[in-house]
Each structure stands twice: as structure tokens, then as C-alpha cells.
Amino acid sequence: MRTKILVTGGAGYIGSHAVVELQQAGYQPVIVDNFSNSEESALAGIESILGAKVPTYRIDCADAEALRGVFRAEPDVAGVIHFAAYKAVGESVQKPLAYFQNNVGSLLALLAVMPEFGVESLAFSSSCTVYGIPDALPVTEATPTKPASSPYGRTKQMCEDIVHDVAAAPGNRVHTILLRYFNPIGAHESAKIGELPLGVPNNLVPFITQTAAGLREKLTIFGNDYDTPDGTNIRDYIHVVDLAKAHVTAVRRLLERKASDVVETFNVGTGHGNTVLEVVQTFERVSGQKLNYDIGPRRAGDVPAIYADATKAEQVLGFKTETSLADSLASSWKWQQTLKQM
């Protein structure tokens, strides 16, 4: 029986945690990564947690011929989790072409090559960014999508559209689960893998932990004049290991052909929103660190508030997050302290 799962972007932040959870759930992950936004050290972390090396192919996922080589070498691959993508909102405005080429190109290559090798199950990394600025909260999977605020967001919307169009074409055999993530934070409890932002972090939590570690002078909170209880943005912060487990559940559903439709969509969030200030205060409490921060202007493109209605994932996938915001932030802090020693 085929039990291997190809994980594109498997050396990245979410991918590395998914590789660990897959293996621990009895699947054999196979990593595809070009290390353009990840580090070899993630492989060592994975190996140290699992006590075994995970087969790794250093190729660009948008290169269909290179992908064919991987599928030829790994005839037991039963399904794919596709993480490989660029993910920085601001950078996508500076380099839109690179984002379309990489994010759309890699999906196109996979969708073309998978059926050639009889691989018919795909879990795709989508994002709550597809909802734009929603009219009502929390967002359900039926909440209409809105124009994206960045090329990055547009690539996720385009990829979802491509999946739907390909699924509807005559003869299509690929079944896809689109997972719309909210804000992943935290690190593996072992602190052997975690987020490795290159350069100055764009995202809130690595910025907080780097500031607390003395690598940044201060955190600037992007605006406190939003229509929220304390004026700062609301997001749904999900622990990365919980998110990784959602992928294992999705893969199982695909392989067991339990999906009710050829494309299914799920929000993957906690179902709770927290303001930026709540995140800062919770971090201070769990880390015992006083954080140097100030309030700055709003950041262009920020959505005032978004959090998931997580009911569908719970009822259909049987997936529910387990980790609190406090525990998630504690794991981020532990990881940051480990990084110092690396």
C-alpha cells in the first residue's frame, strides 16, 4: 500500500511541523524543498525529533520535470501536501512576478504531474487572506471572498480558483482539500524546529520574541485606532503543531476517499480572536519579560479584525485546536531562546 506523502516546502515553518506529525501518525513523509526560504537546520531538527532522516529532494516545485523525477524515484507516494510558496505580504508588493511565478507556478506543476503518476490526493495551503476585509465575524467557509490586499493574497485566491477549475474538468481524478489557515505561531515542544525568519521578521510573534531577546530595539504596534475593544487588530492565532495536525487529518480523509466533494474547504483556526495588545500582554506574562513597544501608524493592507468559525473543521474533519494562546507564545519564547544558542 502507498503510504508516502510528498510535502512540498517540507523544510519550512509549517511544513517541518507537518512532516513530524505525519511520521508520528504512521505516514512516511518525503520532503521537496528548494531552501529558498528555509534552512538545512530544519532537517536536522526533524531528524532529531524523529530519530530518523526524512528523504529530501532539493528541487524547485515549479519545475515540472524535476517533480517528475521525484515521483519516479518515489513510486509509493499516495498524496501531496503543498506548502511551498512565498508568504510575505509586503515583499509580494515589491516582487509580484516572483510571487505569481512561484506560488501559482508550483501548483500548476503539481496539478499537471500528479495525475501522470496516479497521485490523486492534494492538501493545499490556503489562507484567511482570501476573505479580505470580511463583512461579518467570525468567517465561515461560505463567507464571500473579497479582493485581496496584496499580490500574495491574490496568489492564494488564484490557486483556489485553479484547483476548482481543474477539479471540474472532465476526467479529473485529483481530490483537493483547501485549508485556510489563520495566523500560525509557536514552535514544536522540543524547540528543535520552529520559525526561522530571514532578516527582519514581518510577522508579529517572531518580532515580539526577537525584541524580548534583545535582537530588536522595540516592537511597533501598527495602529490602536481600529474599531476593536482596545483599538488594535484582531487575529486568530493557531499553534503550528495544531495546524500541522489538521493536515494529517485532511490527508487521512483524502486517502480514505471520505471527502464529500472533489474540492473541500476548511478554515483552520482556533475560533477565537485576540488583539495585538492581548498577544503582547500574554507574552509578557508567560515569558516574564517586559516588552519594549510603542504604537505606530496603521500598516497598509492590514485587515482590522478576522477570526475563524472553526465549526466545519470540527464537525467534518473532527479537528479541534488544543493549545492556548499562552502555551503557544511560551513555545515561541522557548524556541527563540534555543535559537540564541544555535
Ligand code: UD1
Ligand atoms: C498576513 C496575511 C496572512 C499570511 C501572513 C504570513 C493578510 C490579511 N494576512 O497575516 O494571510 O499568512 O501574513 O506572513 O494578508 N503587527 C504589529 N507589529 C508588527 C507586526 C505585526 O502590530 O511588527 C500586527 C499586524 O498589524 C497584525 C498582527 O500583528 O494586526 C499580525 O500581523 P502578522 O503576523 O504580520 O500577520 P497578518 O498580517 O495577520
